[in-house]
Amino acid sequence: xxxxxTRREFLNLLGAAGGSAAALRVGVALGMLPVSxxxxxxxxxxxxxxxxxxxVLGGGMAGxxxxxxxxxxxxxxxxxxxxxxxxxxxxxxxxxxxxxxxxNRQYCDFDDEPHMYFNAGAARIxxxxxxxxxxxxxxxxxxxxxxxxxxMAWVQDDALMGGKPIRNIDYTTHTKGFxxxxxxxxxxxxxxxxxxxxQEAETLMGMIRAFGDLDMDDLYTGxxxxxxxxxxxxxxxxxxxxxxxxxxxxxxMGRNLLxxxxxxxxxxxxxxxxxxxxxxxAFEKRLEGKIRYHAMVRGVRVRNDxxxxxxxxxxxxxxxxxxxxxxxIPTHLMVGMExxxxxxxxxxxxxxxxxxxxxxxxxxxxxxxxxxxxxGGISWMNNPSQQIWYPTNGIHKPKGVILAAYDYGGGMFHTxxxxxxxxxxxxxxxEKIHPNYRNLVEKPITxxxxxxxxxxxxxxxxxxxxxxxxxxxEIMYETLQAPVNGRHxxxxxxxSVHSAWxxxxxxxxxxxxxxxxxxxxxxxx
Amino acid sequence: xxxIVLSVLCLVGFASTSVLAADAREPVNDRYCTTCHxxxxxxxxxxxxxxxxxxxxxxxxxxxxNFRAGVRGTHPQDEEGLAMQPMAAKLSDASIDDxxxxxxSWTYVPAEPTLTGDVNAGQRxxxxxxxxxxxxxxxxxxxxxxALAGQNDWYLVTQLQNFMAGYRGAHxxxxxxxxxxxxxxxxxxxxxIINVVAFINTLGRSK
Numbered sequence: 001x002x003x004x005x006t007r008r009e010f011l012n013l014l015g016a017a018g019g020s021a022a023a024l025r026v027g028v029a030l031g032m033l034p035v036s037x038x039x040x041x042x043x044x045x046x047x048x049x050x051x052x053x054x055x056v057l058g059g060g061m062a063g064x065x066x067x068x069x070x071x072x073x074x075x076x077x078x079x080x081x082x083x084x085x086x087x088x089x090x091x092x093x094x095x096x097x098x099x100x101x102x103x104n105r106q107y108c109d110f111d112d113e114p115h116m117y118f119n120a121g122a123a124r125i126x127x128x129x130x131x132x133x134x135x136x137x138x139x140x141x142x143x144x145x146x147x148x149x150x151x152m153a154w155v156q157d158d159a160l161m162g163g164k165p166i167r168n169i170d171y172t173t174h175t176k177g178f179x180x181x182x183x184x185x186x187x188x189x190x191x192x193x194x195x196x197x198x199q200e201a202e203t204l205m206g207m208i209r210a211f212g213d214l215d216m217d218d219l220y221t222g223x224x225x226x227x228x229x230x231x232x233x234x235x236x237x238x239x240x241x242x243x244x245x246x247x248x249x250x251x252x253m254g255r256n257l258l259x260x261x262x263x264x265x266x267x268x269x270x271x272x273x274x275x276x277x278x279x280x281x282a283f284e285k286r287l288e289g290k291i292r293y294h295a296m297v298r299g300v301r302v303r304n305d306x307x308x309x310x311x312x313x314x315x316x317x318x319x320x321x322x323x324x325x326x327x328x329i330p331t332h333l334m335v336g337m338e339x340x341x342x343x344x345x346x347x348x349x350x351x352x353x354x355x356x357x358x359x360x361x362x363x364x365x366x367x368x369x370x371x372x373x374x375x376g377g378i379s380w381m382n383n384p385s386q387q388i389w390y391p392t393n394g395i396h397k398p399k400g401v402i403l404a405a406y407d408y409g410g411g412m413f414h415t416x417x418x419x420x421x422x423x424x425x426x427x428x429x430x431e432k433i434h435p436n437y438r439n440l441v442e443k444p445i446t447x448x449x450x451x452x453x454x455x456x457x458x459x460x461x462x463x464x465x466x467x468x469x470x471x472x473x474e475i476m477y478e479t480l481q482a483p484v485n486g487r488h489x490x491x492x493x494x495x496s497v498h499s500a501w502x503x504x505x506x507x508x509x510x511x512x513x514x515x516x517x518x519x520x521x522x523x524x525x
Numbered sequence: 526x527x528x529i530v531l532s533v534l535c536l537v538g539f540a541s542t543s544v545l546a547a548d549a550r551e552p553v554n555d556r557y558c559t560t561c562h563x564x565x566x567x568x569x570x571x572x573x574x575x576x577x578x579x580x581x582x583x584x585x586x587x588x589x590x591n592f593r594a595g596v597r598g599t600h601p602q603d604e605e606g607l608a609m610q611p612m613a614a615k616l617s618d619a620s621i622d623d624x625x626x627x628x629x630s631w632t633y634v635p636a637e638p639t640l641t642g643d644v645n646a647g648q649r650x651x652x653x654x655x656x657x658x659x660x661x662x663x664x665x666x667x668x669x670x671x672a673l674a675g676q677n678d679w680y681l682v683t684q685l686q687n688f689m690a691g692y693r694g695a696h697x698x699x700x701x702x703x704x705x706x707x708x709x710x711x712x713x714x715x716x717x718i719i720n721v722v723a724f725i726n727t728l729g730r731s732k
Contacts, residue, residue, distance in 0.1 A: 098551035103611030336569025
């Protein structure tokens with residue numbers, strides 16, 4: 001049994017943690033306009049009558065964006081894609097699609113309908129990702145709002161309320177209420193309100209009351225914000241019972257629930273209508289004849305005045321002699337190919353670790369979540385499957401595809417299981433929220449990104465310590481970002497400090513294009 | 526001539542393992558090897574997948590069969606084996622034939638040494654190994670001992686560690702592995718492993 005903390009001790013803790021002094025520090029960053037409103041594409045020189053041959057390795061978001069821009073400015077560009085499909089980790093799975101996980105090859109058996117798809121990789125576009133949004137606009141990719149946080153979705157933890165799922169809104173309303181009560185008490189104590197003027201303290205107290213919906217005595221006694229136990233429309237609503245703070249503290253999921261609309265998922269999120277790969281398809285359409293599929297790179301040789309790329313397609317070996325090469329092959333795969341990269345480059349390639357993210361999906365025989373007042377959004381579970389996502393698309397249609405698991409941290413737990421074991425694990429986890437779950441879902445697909453053919457990993461991981469990037473890691477990152485001989489560029493979200501986002505992939509490509517453009521301008525001057 | 530015959534065999538094998546479903550599904554085959562094991566199976570340190578080029582066909586076949594049967598790659602501490610096992614578990618006899626033939630068609634490129642150790646100490650330790658694997662690490666099919674020279678040194682280190690710890694070779698049906706376990710233990714410790722592999726690095730290989 002842990003020692004109880006008295007109110008006095010708690011207030012001292014607050015003070016020791018910086019308390020109000022920190023809050024009064026001048027916010028230097030305030031007032032600055034966000035830089036993301038800058039130009040969304042690099043201003044490349046039109047080649048005119050000059051010729052430049054470029055080979056792009058990998059037809060993911062970075063490679064296709066690069067090829068598309070180069071094509072607009074007169075470059076002769078070829079994309080080599082090792083797989084049967086473009087997109088890489090922008091992967092929408094539909095009826096009949098091959099999921100080429102090594103050791104767990106599957107064909108998707110979802111019903112053949114436009115809304116029956118699963119975004120197995122990238123799944124959300126934040127409104128601040130201007131470079132990606134620029135392309136969706138320019139390419140005519142129709143977008144819709146994606147529902148990420150849904151207060152009506154469930155929270156389940158075996159340690160919370162005897163394992164019974166509760167609504168997100170119950171958890172967050174009560175937790176915020178109790179937190180506000182503590183904050184209010186802290187503010188009214190002499191030590192802490194000292195730095196505030198009376199007006200400031202009053203304003204702050206007003207926010208605290210509103211944050212937690214405190215009563216007249218600044219106590220939390222429940223809130224209609226969690227909805228009504230009954231009534232609320234034709235008769236007065238009856239307040240739901242409060243869940244005791246001590247009970248709410250039995251789970252540590254609050255840290256996820258209270259920050260669901262912050263950080264990367266803070267902006268309004270969107271998705272292309274019909275699947276995340278609609279942007280990829282639009283690029284492919286505009287790059288017709290320039291993409292070679294099943295074209296597996298064997299070697300990359302950088303010369304002083306260009307790059308030779310050898311690849312194999314249908315058992316035949318080919319070589320492209322290009323002026324420039326944009327390479328989005330994951331660094332951990334490039335290590336195993338023929339190349340003549342300098343030693344510091346190779347050291348960095350070997351250093352980057354591969355991500356382990358894992359996702360699974362079920363076709364639901366009916367949209368049972370809509371009967372529970374849930375339309376889109378995420379239920380959180382404190383078990384390895386972690387999340388259930390309900391589709392924003394296809395509302396009120398007979399069926400839908402739900403995300404059954406998303407292990408975005410160390411996904412090897414499920415990756416190491418057989419396909420059948422994975423499915424059973426997700427059914428077991430999910431039925432803690434939806435009692436008849438295993439009878440409500442069918443046609444599972446599971447995807448361990450660590451084992452996907454031609455990728456063998458989710459997003460690149462550069463830093464290994466919790467304390468952030470080391471100096472050495474910064475140096476290796478800059479090494480891989482810089483071109484070899486001014487001719488070979490690594491691109492992709494792997495060459496960013498914010499991997500796992502399409503925006504990072506595009507920006508890495510634009511960085512490389514801008515750098516190449518400077519060199520081309522100098523040559524042609 | 527050998528490579529031409531193998532190429533023809535590969536094409537036949539390739540066709541026989543392809544699956545073309547009626548509703549125009551993406552055709553597939555089991556030739557995944559180079560994704561992990563690198564161009565022409567040269568080995569890829571980036572994903573800890575060893576060199577396959579130059580590996581004896583009998584050894585490759587035996588290991589694929591071991592993986593398929595779960596005799597190898599099922600110990601929870603065998604990280605790399607665990608990645609290989611599910612892939613092999615799905616292989617048909619025809620696919621194994623195809624893969625063995627395909628691997629045999631690749632050009633062998635010598636592995637680059639990545640570690641340094643006490644070569645002299647390693648040479649003394651290697652005398653035990655030489656009994657089965659040959660004085661030049663060339664391997665000996667009679668003793669079911671594969672060639673060691675020319676293999677990626679980091680892979681040899683991992684496998685010796687695995688044998689020593691019982692992550693490999695401890696399966697009741699792995700008689701050859703059990704034999705190797707006993708020998709690996711004679712290297713004593715981590716430094717012994719590094720030294721013996723450093724010596725193997727000096728043996729070179731031209732094939």
